[in-house]
Amino acid sequence: MTSTNSNPTGRIEGLDGLRAMAVLAVLGYHLRPSAVPGGFLGVDVFFVISGFLITTLLIREQRAAGRIDLRAFWIRRGRRLLPALVTVVATSIVVARLVDSDLLVNIKRQTIGAATFSTNWIEIGASTDYFDATSPLLFNTFWSLAIEEQFYLLWPIVIVGLVRARVRLTHAAMFTLVAAAGSAALMSALIASGTSATRVYYGTDTHLFGLMLGASLAFAFAAPVPILASRRWHRLRLWVGFVGMAAVVALIFGLDHASPITYHGGIALASACSVLMVVALPGGPTLFTGLLQTRPLSWVGQRSYGIYLWHWPVFLVVSELLPAPAPGVPPTLLTALSVLAVTAILSEASYQWIEGPIRHNGFAGTWHALVGRRLMRIAAPAVIVLMALVGLSLATAPDRSRAQLSVEAGQRAIESQPALVPTTVPATTTMPATTTMPSTTTMPSTTTMPATATSDTTTPATTTIPPDPAWPRDLAVPPGELMMGFGDSVLSGAAPAIYERFPGIYIDATPILQWRDAPAIVDELRQAGTTRPVVILHFGTNAGLKDEWSVEALREVLDILGPDRRVVLLTVVGISYWIPATNDMLREVSAEYPNTIVADWHAVIEESPELLHNDQTHPNSAGIIIYAELVASALEELGPG
Incomplete structure (x- = not known):
C-alpha cells in the first residue's frame, strides 16, 4: 500500500461531536420512537x-x-x-x-x-x-x-x-x-x-x-x-459538512424501520451522508467543526x-420502577x-x-x-x-418470562382442541380436463383443494361457499360452536379464558403473526368449508397497521369472510409508538363493514393496566378473564344481524 503523500496527522477535531450526534439519535429513538423514528441510524x-x-x-x-x-x-x-x-x-x-x-x-x-x-x-x-x-x-x-x-x-x-x-x-x-x-x-x-x-x-x-x-x-x-488536496475543496468542505448533517438529521426524523425503503438504500444513504460529515472535518477549523466542538457535544462524544x-x-x-401510565x-x-x-x-x-x-x-x-x-x-x-x-x-x-409462560399455556390449549369439521359444504373447485388432482393436493397461494377436487369439466375453476349455520336470534351471545378466533400471541395467551367463556370455540392463533399473515390463514379455512359464522380477529401486536400492505390485508380478511359473518376486531395494546395509530386505523376500516364491531381492549387496559404482565402487552391471569368478557359484550352489542 503505497503513496508519496501524507494523510492528516494528529487528532481529528469534530469526531467527538459526530459521536455525540450519533448517540443522541439512538437515545431519542429508544426514549421517544414516535418523535425520532429513524434514531437507530x-x-x-x-x-x-x-x-x-x-x-x-x-x-x-x-x-x-x-x-x-x-x-x-x-x-x-x-x-x-x-x-x-x-x-x-x-x-x-x-x-x-x-x-x-x-x-x-x-x-x-x-x-x-x-x-x-x-x-x-x-x-x-x-x-x-x-x-x-x-x-x-x-x-x-x-x-x-x-x-x-x-x-x-x-x-x-x-x-x-x-x-x-x-x-x-x-x-x-x-x-x-x-x-x-x-x-x-x-x-x-x-x-x-x-x-x-x-x-x-x-x-x-x-x-x-x-x-x-x-x-x-x-x-x-x-x-x-x-480533489481532497485542492484549494477548492477547502472552500467547499464547510458546505459539504452541513449538507451531510442536514441529510442525516432529515433521515433520523423521517425514516421508519418498518418502511421497505429503509433496507432498500435508506440505511446506506444515511451512511453515505455520514461520510459527507466526516470528510468535512480534516483540514483546519471551520464553522462546521466549531459547531461539533462545542463543550456539551464534546463531553457527550467523549463518553458516547x-x-x-x-x-x-x-x-x-x-421503566420497571417508573412505568408509563x-x-x-x-x-x-x-x-x-x-x-x-x-x-x-x-x-x-x-x-x-x-x-x-x-x-x-x-x-x-x-x-x-x-x-x-x-x-x-x-x-x-x-x-x-x-x-x-x-x-x-x-x-x-x-x-422464559411470565408472559411467555402464559402464552405457551394458551398454545398448549389451542393445540389440544378438537379438529375442525366443516360447517358448510367445502368450496367446490373444478379444474381443466387435462389436469387430474389427487385428494391430497394443495394449490399454491392461499387456496387449499379439498378431497373432492376432480377433472370432469373444462371450465375455469369456480368457488361456491354456501351460507353458514346462523347465530340464533334468541341468544344474546352465540354458542362457542358457532365461533372461531384468529390472532397472535395475545389471543394465544387469552385462549384458556376464551375456551371457558365460549365452550366449543375454535382458535387459530400463533405468536408473531401479523395482519399480513391473516388472509392466507382465514382463506384456507374458508376454502375448506370450516369457517364459522362468528369470528374474532386479534392481530397487530407485532407490527400493527403501520403500512398500506397491512391495512389492505385487514380489508382482504374482512372481504374473505364476507358480509354475512359477524366479526369482532380487538384493538391492540403494547409499548410500541404506533399502537394509537393502529387502533385508529382499525376503527376506520371497521366503519366500512357493517358486520364488524371493535372491542376496545386498549381502553380497558388504559383504565386497568394491572391486567397485563410486566411486558405491558399480554394479559395476565386476571386480564384474560376480562378479555373474554369484553368479547362477549362486543358480541352482545353487535347481535346476530
Whole structure:
C-alpha cells in the first residue's frame, strides 16, 4: 500500500461531536420512537466514524513504524472496549435480578454473545427482533458492538495483506467502496427475497457498508485523492459538512424501520451522508467543526461509548420502577429524565474511574497503581461480591418470562382442541380436463383443494361457499360452536379464558403473526368449508397497521369472510409508538363493514393496566378473564344481524 503523500496527522477535531450526534439519535429513538423514528441510524453514523478512524490509525502506524503491530493494536482495542463492557454487563445483570427477574430472560446467551463479540449472529440464530418492543433484551444494543469488534479483529489483517501486496491507496479506496456497495446490495436483495429483517439488519455482511465507506474515505485522504488536496475543496468542505448533517438529521426524523425503503438504500444513504460529515472535518477549523466542538457535544462524544452501553439497561430498569401510565404511552418526563440522569452519572463514573485509567495505564499498570491503596481494600471485596452475584443471577435466571409462560399455556390449549369439521359444504373447485388432482393436493397461494377436487369439466375453476349455520336470534351471545378466533400471541395467551367463556370455540392463533399473515390463514379455512359464522380477529401486536400492505390485508380478511359473518376486531395494546395509530386505523376500516364491531381492549387496559404482565402487552391471569368478557359484550352489542 503505497503513496508519496501524507494523510492528516494528529487528532481529528469534530469526531467527538459526530459521536455525540450519533448517540443522541439512538437515545431519542429508544426514549421517544414516535418523535425520532429513524434514531437507530445513529449506529450507522458510528460505523462510518469507526471505519474512518481505525483505518486512518492503521495507515499512520504503517507509515510511522514501517509495520502494523497487530498484537499491540488488539491490546489497545481491548483496553478501550472491555473495561466498560464488563462493568455494564456485570452491574446490569445484578440490578435487573433485584428489580424484575423477567429482565434476565435469555441472559445466558446474551452474556455469551457479549463475551465472544458475536451478539449479532447469536441473536440472528435466536430470531430476535431488534425492533420488537414487546420482548426487549437487556443487552439489545450489543449487536452493533459485535459488528465493530469483528471489524477490529479482522480489518487490521486485511490492511496488512494490502500492505504486503503493495496495493496502492487509491486502489484500496476503490476496493472498499466496492465492498460497501456489495454489502448494501446484499441487504436490499435479502430483504426483497423475504429474509427476516433480523438477519438483514444484524448481519455483519449486510451491515458492513458503513464501516467500508469510512475505510474508503480514510484511504482517499491518505492517498490523497486530488480533489481532497485542492484549494477548492477547502472552500467547499464547510458546505459539504452541513449538507451531510442536514441529510442525516432529515433521515433520523423521517425514516421508519418498518418502511421497505429503509433496507432498500435508506440505511446506506444515511451512511453515505455520514461520510459527507466526516470528510468535512480534516483540514483546519471551520464553522462546521466549531459547531461539533462545542463543550456539551464534546463531553457527550467523549463518553458516547459508555452512554451507548449504559442507556438501554438503565432504560429497562427505570421503566420497571417508573412505568408509563398505560401501555403505548411514551415514558413520562420523570422516567425520561431519570434515564438520562442515571446514564450520564454511570457513564461519567465509568469514563473517569474505569475506562480512562485502563486506557492510559493498561490493565497491569492500573492494578499496580491500586495495590496498597485504601480504595483497593474496598474495591477488591466489592468486585468479588459482584462477580458472585452475577454468577448467582445467571444460574437462577428464568428461561422464559411470565408472559411467555402464559402464552405457551394458551398454545398448549389451542393445540389440544378438537379438529375442525366443516360447517358448510367445502368450496367446490373444478379444474381443466387435462389436469387430474389427487385428494391430497394443495394449490399454491392461499387456496387449499379439498378431497373432492376432480377433472370432469373444462371450465375455469369456480368457488361456491354456501351460507353458514346462523347465530340464533334468541341468544344474546352465540354458542362457542358457532365461533372461531384468529390472532397472535395475545389471543394465544387469552385462549384458556376464551375456551371457558365460549365452550366449543375454535382458535387459530400463533405468536408473531401479523395482519399480513391473516388472509392466507382465514382463506384456507374458508376454502375448506370450516369457517364459522362468528369470528374474532386479534392481530397487530407485532407490527400493527403501520403500512398500506397491512391495512389492505385487514380489508382482504374482512372481504374473505364476507358480509354475512359477524366479526369482532380487538384493538391492540403494547409499548410500541404506533399502537394509537393502529387502533385508529382499525376503527376506520371497521366503519366500512357493517358486520364488524371493535372491542376496545386498549381502553380497558388504559383504565386497568394491572391486567397485563410486566411486558405491558399480554394479559395476565386476571386480564384474560376480562378479555373474554369484553368479547362477549362486543358480541352482545353487535347481535346476530
